Amino acid sequence: MDDLLSGLRMPERVAPGALFLPGYAASIEREALRGIAAICALAPPHHLLTPGGRRLSVAMTGCGAFGWHSDRAGYRYVSRDPVSGRPWPAMPRSWRDLAREAAERAGYPGFEPQSCLVNRYDTGARMGLHRDCDEDDLTSPVVSVSFGVTAAFLFGGAERHDPVRKLAVESGDVLVWGGPSRLAYHGVAPLPRRTHSLTGPLRWNLTFRRVTHRQGP
DNA sequence: CAGTACCA
DNA sequence: CCCT
Numbered sequence: 335m336d337d338l339l340s341g342l343r344m345p346e347r348v349a350p351g352a353l354f355l356p357g358y359a360a361s362i363e364r365e366a367l368r369g370i371a372a373i374c375a376l377a378p379p380h381h382l383l384t385p386g387g388r389r390l391s392v393a394m395t396g397c398g399a400f401g402w403h404s405d406r407a408g409y410r411y412v413s414r415d416p417v418s419g420r421p422w423p424a425m426p427r428s429w430r431d432l433a434r435e436a437a438e439r440a441g442y443p444g445f446e447p448q449s450c451l452v453n454r455y456d457t458g459a460r461m462g463l464h465r466d467c468d469e470d471d472l473t474s475p476v477v478s479v480s481f482g483v484t485a486a487f488l489f490g491g492a493e494r495h496d497p498v499r500k501l502a503v504e505s506g507d508v509l510v511w512g513g514p515s516r517l518a519y520h521g522v523a524p525l526p527r528r529t530h531s532l533t534g535p536l537r538w539n540l541t542f543r544r545v546t547h548r549q550g551p
Numbered sequence: 552c553a554g555t556a557c558c559a
Numbered sequence: 560c561c562c563t
Binding site: 382384386408463465 | 553
């Protein structure tokens with residue numbers, strides 16, 4: 335009966351090149367949350383500033399060869415954590431494998447992510463509609479994995495004013511977009527005040543990307 | 552508030 | 560040439 339109320343929770347093509355995979359990461363939920371804690375101990379999440387000087391409501395850190403950073407100087411990928419000056423923590427093998435397998439399932443075989451952005455959403459945190467356009471390699475997809483409190487993921491189109499689909503992303507859900515959807519606008523509605531048995535009030539999101547082309551580091 | 556900008 |  336819950337299925338009738340909450341949706342069928344079956345893999346669903348949300349747009350050309352975009353596939354929603356409910357529960358695809360559920361089996362690594364606990365391990366992933368331990369990994370997130372370990373990464374946060376080495377590279378604590380913090381609220382980045384936009385080039386315009388505004389503070390993002392989402393707290394960010396990351397792992398892998400490249401991490402995302404923004405400040406007054408602009409948006410970019412960097413190979414060291416600007417806070418610590420050290421390289422980003424290693425990307426856990428199980429995360430990389432999961433992202434690769436989800437990408438393959440969505441029709442993007444051979445995905446080798448170089449960056450995993452770790453986003454922490456506290457109650458009320460949101461991500462405005464935007465598109466991921468700062469990667470050199472736009473042939474690789476984006477793989478987004480959610481843990482913790484359920485959020486409303488907004489998935490639009492190539493134009494800012496294209497209609498937006500609202501997807502309830504639960505803990506363990508995965509969304510992959512690439513090909514004709516690679517530059518689709520997307521975002522996250524303000525996180526509701528809820529609790530999850532493993533994360534309390536928080537939602538964690540892992541976003542895997544390839545930053546450079548194959549010959550890159 | 553993840554496009555940081557068209558000299559009107 | 561978006562208007563968060």
